[in-house]
Structure formats: structure tokens, C-alpha cells
Amino acid sequence: MLRNIKIIIEKHSDGYVAYPLGLKGAVIGAGDTYEDALSDVKSAIRFHIETFGAEVLNSEEQALEAFVAEAGVLRRNDKVSG
Secondary structure: OOOOOOEEEEEEOOEEEEEEOOEOOOOOEEEOOHHHHHHHHHHHHHHHHHHHOHHHEOHHHOOOOOOOOOOOOOOOOOOOOO
């Protein structure tokens, strides 16, 4: 059965990192290109499901959408200037 899974792909200075949303457990893929990272994480997802069973597909907690936000956060010992 085909199941659509939302995947986040991040671009870093040394390549790409990809991870799915809504799976129980840690699943990560990586690659030098967007396509390599996507292919790697899809393979990791298949392996994860084959190893741990369909219950890792958390259907009750499926992400409807994914958003990226950026926020400035002060560390505990930082001082606000101004």
C-alpha cells in the first residue's frame, strides 16, 4: 500500500539532510544533492517499516502541513543591548 509521508529536506554547507514527519522512531537520510538525500531517506523509511512493522506509521498523528519558522532566542547569560 502506497502511503504519502511528508519529508523535510535541509540544505547544509556539506550536503543535504532529510527526515520524515509522523514516523515513530528516528529515521534520517543524507546526500550530496537534494535527490540523493530524498532517495536515501526513502530507503531508510522502507527499512524502518520492514524492521519495526507498520505500527511506526503513526496515522493518528499525521502532520497536515509543515512550516519553517525562524526565531531569535537569547541564551540564559546573554544580555539585551540597547
